[in-house]
Amino acid sequence: MEEVDKILIHALKQVGTEVSEDTASVKHLTGELIVEAVARCIRVIDPGLGSPLPTSLPPGMSARFRVGTSLAQACQDIGYKGEIGYQTFLYSNEPEIRSLLMFLVEKLPRERAEASDQPTGKSVVLQRAVAAAIKAQLAVPWLPPNCRLPLHAETQSPVALHCFHAQPLSLPHCSKGPGKDPLREVQDYQREILPPVTAQPSHHASVVAYILEQHAAELSAAQEWDNEWNSQGLLSRLTPQEYRSRKLIRLRKRVEEQLHSAALPSAEGDFGPRSTSDLSDLLQAFRGSTPSDHILAKGSNFTHTQKFTFTQQPAAAVTGPSVPAGHQSESDVQLRQQEEQLSLQQQFQHLCSEFEELAADMKHMRVTNAQVLDELKQRELGNSENEEKMQLKKKTIDLLPDADNNLLKLQALVEASANRVVNLASQWEKHRAPLIDEHRRLKEICSNQDLESSRKLSEMKSLHDKIRVSTEEAKRKEEIYKQLVTELENLPQDASRSAYTQRILEIVNNIQKQKEEITKILSDTKELQKEINSLTGKLDRTFAVTDELVFKDAKKDESVRKSYKYLAALHENCNQLIQTIEDTGTILREIRDLEEQAMLMLPSVTSHQ
Known part of the structure; x- marks a missing residue:
């Protein structure tokens, strides 16, 4: 065990563990050295897994438990099958620590094992630490700036950024099927005038983002249409084109009704049935902010015209008989109707423009409201954190006397x-x-x-x-x-019995000769097997003796240690070569058997044909 411990301690020194020269056995390792050695070995084996592991034990007991648990989990992640936990590092046991260190040293990369024979110094250890840190930073995934933690903000410097606003793209869509061929003018526009997709966005760096946004919008619209068609369209027993046209007609009718209801006087709006749609709520919100006598007073001549018409009808009815009917010609009536129609159209267009402006203002107000709410939440979180810090500082100040x-x-x-x-x-x-x-x-x-x-x-x-x-x-x-x-x-009935008997005797003699040859081959095979077994045993004994002699000298001489490694590699390669030769012989025998079976099956196949 002393030689094993010396090899383990030498390997731990090579990975950067500060082990003193007086330490000659694993039982002399303290808990701090064990934690440092395990953490540095894991960093060499897997830099991404070992970079967050500490190399020393903190003073607090709970923090020590967390460090021991994290080290045990990391050892299990790299393949350690033994029993391990936080108690392995806090209450170390010599056999467990020795088996764990042997596993970690065996897991070290071959380059590290070959470099262990070279002299090391502070510069080499520093270079290895820098390389491990770079590998750990390269293993960290990239995150957007808003999602980065302080650690990621240090390792991933931001590049030139700009605010992203989705811009609609004009893409030529291919539509196949009867009745879906695009117009010739549309094709000419798409072929000659429409700029390419890369030239349409205002920021060239956001081309991919615009395309993804366009694709996501089209995909969501297609999914919504599929869901609506599967849930409502199939029940209507209409074709998709008829269903779309009917839905468009209903939408237009609904908008006209909402606009008409919004333009009515407030009395009808107060006593009549109230719609629960978003459009009616929007219009009613703007109507409710003004007095009932001045609804849609700004730029809404349609309401004034209605009021004037409805209020002037009784007066006209009173004064109507006094005007002679012969003075009103049909051309004057038509002219007045045309003028009223033009004024009503202008009022309707003005109403539509005002409605669009109000909808844009509402959208802007919603966005502003959402931003304000987000900012309020962030400030509330900051206030809660500051309150906690203040309470902690207050308690600390109270405890100072x-x-x-x-x-x-x-x-x-x-x-x-x-x-x-x-x-x-x-x-x-x-x-x-x-x-x-x-x-x-x-x-x-x-x-x-x-x-x-x-x-x-x-x-x-x-x-x-x-x-x-x-x-x-x-x-x-x-x-x-x-x-x-x-x-x-079909055979003739007068065949002689002696000919068959002679043929049978010849077959029997051939079988006896084949048995003798088979017996001879088996005896030769047994002798060859005995010789192979004796040579194999002799080879194993020779290797055992050589291994023992070289291992004794490897304790004293560094070059003999290399020879010992080469001897083990040579023995392993020879075993693989022997196994390959045996597999080759097995395959050759199987090939011969298959050829014999094919030769035997050939006459029967030809006879069937």
Whole structure:
């Protein structure tokens, strides 16, 4: 074990662990050195996993538990199968630490093992630490600036950024199917006038973002249409074109009704049925902010015209009989109607423009409201954090006059919490052991059941294969039997018995000769196998003796240590070469067997043909 410990300590020094020269065994390693050695080995094995691991134990007991747990989890992540936990580092056991360090040293990269023979210094250790830090930074994924933590903000410097605003793109869509061919003018516009997609955005760097935004919008619209068609369109028993046209007509009618209801006097709006749509709520909100006598007074001549018409009708009815009917010609009536129609159209257009302006203002107000709410939430969070800090500082200031007694109380609380944590850890270990045993037992039962089921499944498959092969063999033999019966019927009946007897005797003599040759080949094979076994045993004994001699010298001489490594590699390569030769012989035998089977099957195939 002393030689093993020396090799382990030498390897730990190579990875940067500050082990003193007096340390000659694993049992002399302190908890600080064990944590540092494990953390540095994990950093060399997997820089991304080992970079956040600390190389020293903090003073607090709870922080020590967290460090031990994180180191144990990292060792399990890189493949350590032994029992490990925070107790391995806080309450170290020599065999457990030795097995863990042996696993970590074996996991070190080969370049590190080869470089262990070279002299090291502070500069080499610094270069390795810089390389490990760079690898760890390269392993960190890129995050947008708004999602970066302080660590990412330091390692990932922001580049030139600009605010992104989605800009609609004009893309030529290919539509196939009857009745969907685009117009010739549209094709000419898309081919000659429409700029390419890369030239349409205002920022060239956001071309991909604009395309993704356009694709997301089209995809969401297609999904909404599919959902609406599957839920409502299919029930209407209409074609998609008819359903779309009917929906467009309903939408236009609804907008006209909302505009008409918004233009009516307030009395009708107060006593009539109130719509619950968003458009009516929007219009009613703007109507409610003004007096009832001045609804839509700004630029809304349609309301004044209605009021004037409805209020002037009684007066006209009173004064109507006094005007002679002959003075009103049809041309004057038509002219007055045209003028009224033009004025109504202008009022309607003005109303539409005002409605669009109001909708844009509402959208802007919603965005502004959302921004204000977000800013308010952020400020509330900042205020809560500041209040917590203020409360903490206030409590600290209150404790300053009696600092000594408070420190003693705080130390007592820390020790009590540490003892409680240790007690809880021991209780957890008591509960954990039977649970682990039960888990292992159940896992073993499941594995046995899996093996049994896989074995039965393989047996069923093999039985099915055998049944299929047997069926095919029976069919083939039945065909051969029919062929032999026909050949027997075609053979002449006056064949001599002596000729068949002579042929049978010749076959028997050939079989005896083949048996003698087979016996001779088997005896030669046994002798060769014995010789191979004796040579193999001799080779193993020779390697064992050589290994022992070289290992003794490797303790004293560095060059002999390299020779010992080369000897082990040579032995492993020789074993692989022997295994390859045996596999080659097996494959050659299988090839010969398959060729013989093919030669045997060839006459039967030709006879069937």
